[in-house]
Amino acid sequence: MLKTYxxxxxxxxxxxxxxxxxxxxxxxxxxxxxxxxKIFHSLSYVVLTVLWYYTFYYNLKFNKINxxxxxxxxxxxxxxxxEVLQGAVxxxxxxxxxxxxxxxxxxxxxxxxIAVKNKYILK
Numbered sequence: 001m002l003k004t005y006x007x008x009x010x011x012x013x014x015x016x017x018x019x020x021x022x023x024x025x026x027x028x029x030x031x032x033x034x035x036x037x038k039i040f041h042s043l044s045y046v047v048l049t050v051l052w053y054y055t056f057y058y059n060l061k062f063n064k065i066n067x068x069x070x071x072x073x074x075x076x077x078x079x080x081x082x083e084v085l086q087g088a089v090x091x092x093x094x095x096x097x098x099x100x101x102x103x104x105x106x107x108x109x110x111x112x113x114i115a116v117k118n119k120y121i122l123k
Contacts, residue, residue, distance in 0.1 A: 003054070003058040003059075004058075004059075006051065006054045006055045006058050006059055007055050007059040007060075009051060010051040010052055010054075010055040013047065013048065013051055014048065014051075014078070017044060017048060017082075018082065021082045021085075021086065021093075022082070022085060022086065022089070022090060022093065024090075024092040024093070026092065037099075038098065038099070038102040039102075041079075041099050041102035041103050041106065042102045042103070042105050042106035042109065043106060044103075044106065045075055045079060045102075045103045045104070045105075045106030045107045045110070046106045046107075046109055046110040046113075047110075048075045048078065048106075048107070049071050049072060049075040049106065049107045049110035049111065049114075050071075050110050050114065052070070052071035052074050052075060053067050053068055053071035053110070053114055054067075055071075056070050056071055064118050068111055068114055068115065068118075071107075071110075071111070072107045072108065072110075072111045075103070075106075075107035075110075076103065076104050076107050079099070079100055079103030079104060079107070080100055080103075082103075083095045083096065083097075083099055083100050083103075
């Protein structure tokens with residue numbers, strides 16, 4: 001049942017992530033953990049990559065390898081575009097290469113977990 005909704009869930013999550021990344025958050029979210037924002041970036045992109053993987057696999061009928069490659073590529077490109085937009089279209093946010101690294105790390109981490117799951121879990 002959930003398989004049929006992956007596309008909608010993925011699009012809604014992508015839109016929500018875009019909005020959160022482009023709105024002003026001063027005083028709204030305060031992270032008191034060292035590098036907490038980078039952890040948040042990584043985890044957000046783990047989720048994004050997993051959602052795109054299942055969308056490509058279940059809804060768009062890609063094979064598992066291509067679904068994984070496309071999911072990682074879309075997630076990393078998405079993260080780069082968001083960072084560029086933060087610097088270009090907002091006055092209250094700035095681009096940060098470390099955010100791109102954290103986003104990419106999350107996407108690659110998701111890919112490793114998915115690849116290991118696909119290799120070792122029998123259906």
